[in-house]
Amino acid sequence: MDAVTETQSGLDGQQFKQMVHAALLWLRQHQAAINALNVFPVPDGDTGTNMMLTMTSAWNEIEYLQDDNIGEIAGKVAYGALMGARGNSGVILSQIWRGFARGLDHQLRMDVQGLAEAMQRAAETAYKGVVKPVEGTILTVIREVAEEAQVAVTQTQDVTQMLEQLVRRAKAAEARTPTLLPVLRQAGVVDSGGQGLVVILEGMWRYLTGQSIEEGERPAQVVNLAAVEPHPAGYGEGAEPEFDANYPYDVQFIIMGEDYDLDVPAIRARIEVMGDCPLVVGDARAVKVHVHVADPGVPISFGAQQGALRDVVVENMAQQYQEFIAGRTAALAPASGPALPAILLESEPQPISVVAVAVGEGLEKVFRSLGATAVVHGGQTMNPSTADILEALRTLKTEKAIILPNNKNILMTAQQAAEMAEGLEVAVVPTRSLPQGIAALLVLDQQATLDGNAAAMSRAAREIITGEVTYAVRDVALDGVTVHEGDAIGLLDEALVVTGKTFEEVVRRLLEKVPLEDRELVTLYYGADVEEETAKALGEELAALYPALEFEVIAGGQAHYPYLLSIE
Amino acid sequence: MGTRVRIITDGVADLPPAVAASLGIKVVPIYLFIEGRSYRSDAFNDRKLLYHSLEGTNGRPQTAAPSVQEFLAAYAELADEGAEDIIGLFVARGLSSVSAQALLAARQFERARVHLVETGQVSMGVGLQALQAAELAAQGLSAAEILSQVEPLASRTYLMGMLGSLEHLHASGRVSWTQAWVGDLLQIKPLIALHEGAVQLWGRVRTYRNALMRIADWVREAAPLERLALLYARTPLDVVEELRVELESLVAPDRFLMLEAGPVFLTHIGPTGVGVAALLADRPELAAKRRW
Known part of the structure; x- marks a missing residue:
């Protein structure tokens, strides 16, 4: 293969498309090696497989596109990765692509400045996607790559050269992950998600230099597998989303743009930096905003500057939690005094649906018998994608839903699906096993609020072994x-x-x-x-x-x- | 007893005989049919006898209300003792024909005025209201004064408990809801509530520990309380004891009762359950806080 000749102003959309394809092929070559880094010895969702499936979904979005416009292609890659994200590593990878695409928004081609900007945004978005970022993971690798890009952009005008420099830095960062994350050091391995990112960047760079990425090519030995020893139990890939007590207010409103003048990406960008679990959807005429913040005044006054506000809802989640513990909701107060919870008849519409991820016919039946509306097939060895969970959410007839991921490696996918489910208020109860999911489902109370239920269900899940x-x-x-x-x-x-x-x-x-x-x-x-x-x-x-x-x-x-x- | 207002209830109320006697409460026993034999409920004031009689049966004796004649006889007994007004607090109208029989008798009875108050309850849910009424009568209040204070009690009386299983309640035909919400694959212990005649499910648990937590939480939130009774029925004693420790500080000692539920309750609820009957204090300003 010949090296790709860069035109004066950088790479176009078709060249980028081939880079993505190369990244996917190179990842496939290394899939087993990356899986092997996931050394905890149980049959589990493997990082290499999850990242490969996430990239496959990204590739499927662009495979037949003839666009030269790199901004367009990158946007589709991001969308495909988002929908296909599996496992925590896949979710973080999809966030990286999302940021990367945002850096190239409206760009026809990608030069070194464009690549530097894309990497910068990729790192920022990846960190924002995780409530408690953990260093020594794929996050560290993308952050160091972004830092290197800011240096490289002053040293070269050649994208291939720059990418080579980024791959070198990525490998160095990856090699240092055990020094940052004790659990890796103890086990004598590097981080598997970070390794996946190194392989993706390397695949893209190899395409630009004309190096083979064909099947059968001997994979580059990045990690000495002979030195790989097991790491202790309890280690999941990447970081996990958790409820953040620093952002106790749940704020929702709709901004009305009378003159079709709302700038959705700009609003989203501002809202996203304000707090946790941001959701900004809509068009130039109406934008729905949902975010968890420390001070509800911040998003509301920002929103009011953009247009007229409608349906403003501010809820104190910490307080809701307390109320739920007390087992009370305002809607139930009868005039005569204390009321009882309504009987849940089969025919009675229930306000909250539950989507559970489960595997095994018997376990799926148990979830259904206890009131789960939809069961997404998946679990230990086959993690469902964001799209799989979204599809289940779309079948629901209620406006509120709870997702029970029932596996530690599906938590982030569930979170991502929850944030993408438009027109639906979704809470993820971070159940890490099927028994935890069943314990959580048992305490579901159709009379309580969504957040109140999520808090009580999380607590119930933690009570069992x-x-x-x-x-x-x-x-x-x-x-x-x-x-x-x-x-x-x-x-x-x-x-x-x-x-x-x-x-x-x-x-x-x-x-x-x-x-x-x-x-x-x-x-x-x-x-x-x-x-x-x-x-x-x-x-x-x-x-x-x-x-x-x-x-x-x-x-x-x-x-x-x-x-x-x-x-x- | 020289009181001119007397209180009458039925065997479903589960009032301990000594407690009823000390306040002059008349208890009309109801009937149970076990293996073709008929028993009066007061034959089982010693619960051991009841369990002994139920051994080898399906554990679900049939029950029957006292006859109009028996109510007339009971009213007459009170009138003989000097009663001018009789206030009757019986098992919830919607759950039993006891009230209907008592009402028929009341219409025929002429030697005293008989006033019936709807309790919306069973077991100590009735018993607590009867105790409250008897205390007012002992203070020498008029029938009208007593009635004005007793009639609102139903809205503040709750029976909250965990069933050993749903089997008895289903067989009793007293509830119409389906098993769907409880599920039939796992063993689930439903938490039920009775308030103003309606039986409702308010939770599902798998262990006694969780049931105790939920019940105790409910009582704490419902406080302050006028009266509280802890009810059990062939329940592991450590469970009962644990709940007692949780609850006894929430109500004055002379307002707290602990007792093994009687035959009627057991018939419809089944053994191994545990629960409370609570009469909440009259605090309208707390109504919002006491929401379920």
Whole structure:
């Protein structure tokens, strides 16, 4: 392949499109190597696969576009990545593309200034997408790349040269991730999401220099896998969104532009820096704004400068939480005194729908039987995309919805889908396991507010202990537990605690590790590969062993995890 | 007893006999049919006898209201003791025919004025209102004065509890809602509420611990209280004790009762449940705060 010849004013949309394609192909080449960095030895959503699927969705948006306009193409890439984002790494990658595209907005071509601006915006947007940014992750890599771009832009006018410099810096930043994130250092690995970004940038640069990115090309060995050792339990990829007590006010309003003069991107840009969970949608005539802030006056006075305000709603989420705890909502006050919650008849329209992510026929049924309106198929090994969750949200007949991601690696995708669901008020309850999701769903109260429910459901989810029994996907030694590929292993709230020869033995040993005082009930969800008789016999044996506990055995039908335990 | 106003209730109220006797409350027993045999509810004031009789059965005896004749006899007994006015507080009209029988008898009775007050309750939800009325009568208030204070009690009386299962309530035919919300795959313990004659589900839990938390939270928020009764029925004793510790500081000691629910309650609610009957203090300014 020949090196791409840059025209005087930088790269056009078609050249950029080929760079994106190259990035995808190069990522595919490295997918397994990146997955291998996800060394916690459970069958889980892998970073390499998630980032590849996210990039595939981006590529699908532009594959047949003939546009020369790079701003247009970058915008489509961002949209595709956003819709296809899977896993926390995929979500952050989609934010990077979103910022990158914004930096190229209205640009026909990308020169070094354009690339520097795009990288700068990419880093900013990626950090904003995460409530508590964690250094030593993909965030560090994109930030250092953006910094390098600001230096490089003064040193060269050649985009290829500049990108080469950025790739070098990305690799250096990636190599330092273990020094920033103790969990990586302990495990002796680099961050997998950061590695994915290095590969993407490298793929783009290789295209510009005419280096092969064909299938079969030996992948560049960026990380010494021989040195890779396991990292401790409880480590999810990237950072996770969390409720932020620094932004207690939920502010919503609509700005009316009488003269069709509203500048949506400008409004969005301003609102986004004001607080948390920003949502700005609309057109030149009407813009809907939703944001969590410390001071509600800030977005409202800004909005009033843009146009006439309508439907202004300010809610104190901290207060709502308190109110919910007290089990009260204003709408229920009858004239005669205290009222009771209404009976929830099947035919009665319920104001809040629940979308749960679940895998396994039995578990999906449990979610439906407890009132989940939609179940998105996915979980441990196949993380659903933003678009998958959005599609479920669009089927709802209510204006309010709660998403139960039920997996730590689906939290950010759920958050992203929630922010993109137009015309729908959506809260994400950050459930990290299926048992947590069930515990949360049980306390859903159709009489309470959305935020109040989210707070109470989050609390209920944290009250239970989740046990997971699966098999090791590789040899590891961590937290004093040595396991070999194929061994049965047991985790308690994401921490590897026991290993054994059979899955049933692991269940028994798991329970020995749980502080069981104050616990009453253990629910055993057995997986698709477990015989009902085996599970029932195990339940009976445990009931005899722990007379103070009640055991319930349910067909979960989940793959990869022979047993899931809910200890409450 | 020289009081001219007397209080009458039925066996569903679950008033402990000694408490009823000390306030001169007349209790008309109702009937239970267990394995083809008929029993008066007061035969089971010792609950052990009840559980013994229920052993080997489906645990759901049928119940029947006292006859009009029995109500007439009860009214006559009170009139013989000098009553000029009789105030009747019975199980909720919509849930039982007891009130209808009592009313038929009242219309025929001429030796004293009989006033019926709708309680909207069962078990100690009725019992607490009867206690309140009897206390006013003991103070020597007139029937009109007592009625003006007792009639509003139904709106401030709540029965909040956890059912061991939904099975008994379903079989009783006293509620019309479906099981959908409770789900049928997992074992769920529904939290139910009874207020002004309506049975409602207000939560679902899987453990006693969560049930206790929810009930105690509800009582704390509903305070101040006029009276409170802790009800249980073959419930693990540590659970009952834990709830007692949570609740007893919320109401004056002489206004707090703890008792094992009676046969009628058990029939419709089923064993292993736990709950409270609460009579809230008359504090209109707190009505907004006490919303459910």
